[in-house]
Amino acid sequence: MTQHKITDDLEALLDVLPSNIRHAVEKANNSEKLLEIVIDLGRIPTARFVDEEIPLLDKEIVRAEIDHIVERIGDFDADNRAGMERTLHRISAIRNRRGVIVGLTCRVGRAVYGTVDIIQDLIESGKSVLILGRPGVGKTTLLREAARILAENKRVVIVDTSNEIGGDGDVPHPAVGKARRMQVREPMLQHEVMIEAVENHNPEVIVIDEIGRELEALAARTIAERGVQLIGTAHGQTLENLLLNPTLSDLVGGIEAVTLSDEEARRRGTQKTVLERRAPPTFDVLIEIQTRDRFAVHQDIMSAVDSLLREAPILPEVRMRDESGEIKIEKAAPAPKSRNEAQTKTARTRRTLNPSPGELPSTPNPIPNVGAKLQSVRVFAYGVARNRLQQAAKRLGAPAFIVTDIAEADVLVTLRTYYRNREQTIMEAEARGMPIYVLRANSVSQAEQFISDLFNLTEHAPRDNMEDIRDQTQQAIRAVLNGERFIDLPPGSSLVRRVQHEMARDAELVSHSYGKEPRRHVRIFRE
Secondary structure, three states, X not given: OOOEEEEOOHHHHHHOOOHHHHHHHHHHOOHHHEEEEEEEEOOOOEEEEOXXXXXXXXXXXXXXXXXXXHOOOOOOOOOOEEEOEOOOOEEEEEEOOXXXXXXXXXXXXXXXXXXXXXXXXXXXXXXXXXXXXXXXXXXXXXXXHHHHHHXXXXXXXXXXXXXXXXXXXXXXXXXXXXXXXXXXXXXXXXXXXHHHHHHHHOOOEEEEOOOOOHHHHHHHHHHHHOOOEEEEXXXXXXXXXXXXXXXXXXXXXXXXXXXXXXXXXXXXXXOOEEEEEOOOOOOXXXXXXXXXXXXXXXXXXXXXXXXXHOOOOOOOEEEEEOOOOOEEEEOOOOOOOOHHHHHHHHHHHEEEOXXXXXXXXXXXXXXXXXXXXXXXXXXXXXXXXXXXXXXHHHHHOOOEEEEOOHHHOOEEEEEHHHHHOOOHHHHHHHHOOOOEEEEOOOOHHHHHHHHHHHOOOOOOOOHHHHHHHHHHHHHHHHHHHOXXXXXXXXXXXXXXXXXXXXXXXXXXXXXXXEOOOOOOEEEEEOO
């Protein structure tokens, strides 16, 4: 769908400017891309366009020129914003310490039809949608169009704090269609008007621009819990920015520090104190406006926040509009359609450390950049302690580099629990054909075993002797379980000792290594 842009009566804005500034704007001959005109006392006036900023005059602005504009526009509200009746233009003031206006930002207001088509299915889904973006990227324009479309079939109320959505004056601008508009006397009262809109006017949809205070975030949660769809905007660029904003983080559930049990900390491969989502998100869908024609969409905020806090972020869906106006959607790789398909795909890509009988794939995929030459490998750890992997690589002298972005990784290592739960990150790795190693436990010995297998460091260990070593270790374990205080096993290599320690731990016994190489050995005993 090709956008159809309508400039909201630019002549009305130009009429309030001094004649010399107006002629300069007209001379630039680029009204379609004009964003705002900046006028500061004692400085040269400038015009800001979508892709550039140009000076309008050679001389500095004087007090009379600022007074000329102020006299011809509406009154400034408590937020230092004024408008022009039946238009969408906004004039914002900068005041000195005595309250005198010394600067003006005249923003061009436009009703743009066709901008919301890229996310129209989300807007009409009935889910609450939060739109993020930096100032001037088009959040309010998108919100206005969304209100107009929803108002065709639903009861829509706009809480218009600065009159940006519906324009200045008592009569809303035609761009909002059938939507009703509630103005806010002072910005600090926006949260009260939000609640009033729900209690008094029976809306199905509430539209809010620029949620920026904690009370507004709390009001939004109250509205969502009453079953009303919310369409709102907030300043920020990414979901991570919002989580780090203490004022607005409640919109996506908020975060708090939680102390985990020892078992849960081991399962996750994290420290005992971690960050967790505090409550269900107020909004269901988050849209990040990257550019005017490129959006990143988090379809499930709850899952996105949980994954981000566990340092395994889910890639968002990317929607873009090309030069011809066609909309393209890049979705994350879908999950396998059935359990059988998942098992089939697993057999082609997974390698399990110390697998149970029949679990090891018959023809595992070759690992890139590994082998006898010990070329470097980039490893993405999902649920596995990164510091243990780094220590294991350092101890074994293997060039394994732990990366935080799965797109940069050559292999993925995870725990059995995560693999069985079919986590989104693991499914994405499978879809890419990335080799996946599955550890039985988040332990030092398993980390070393993984590094050894990854770089083929175990090839020097006599395979024929390993069965004998396991039998010998099992006999020692039985002896300790039957009452022996401790059993010292024969000296062995680091690989042999790792196997012995792991077997002792599986039997819920304690084991330590004693002595120096090459006579270092393992002792197994009870606690």
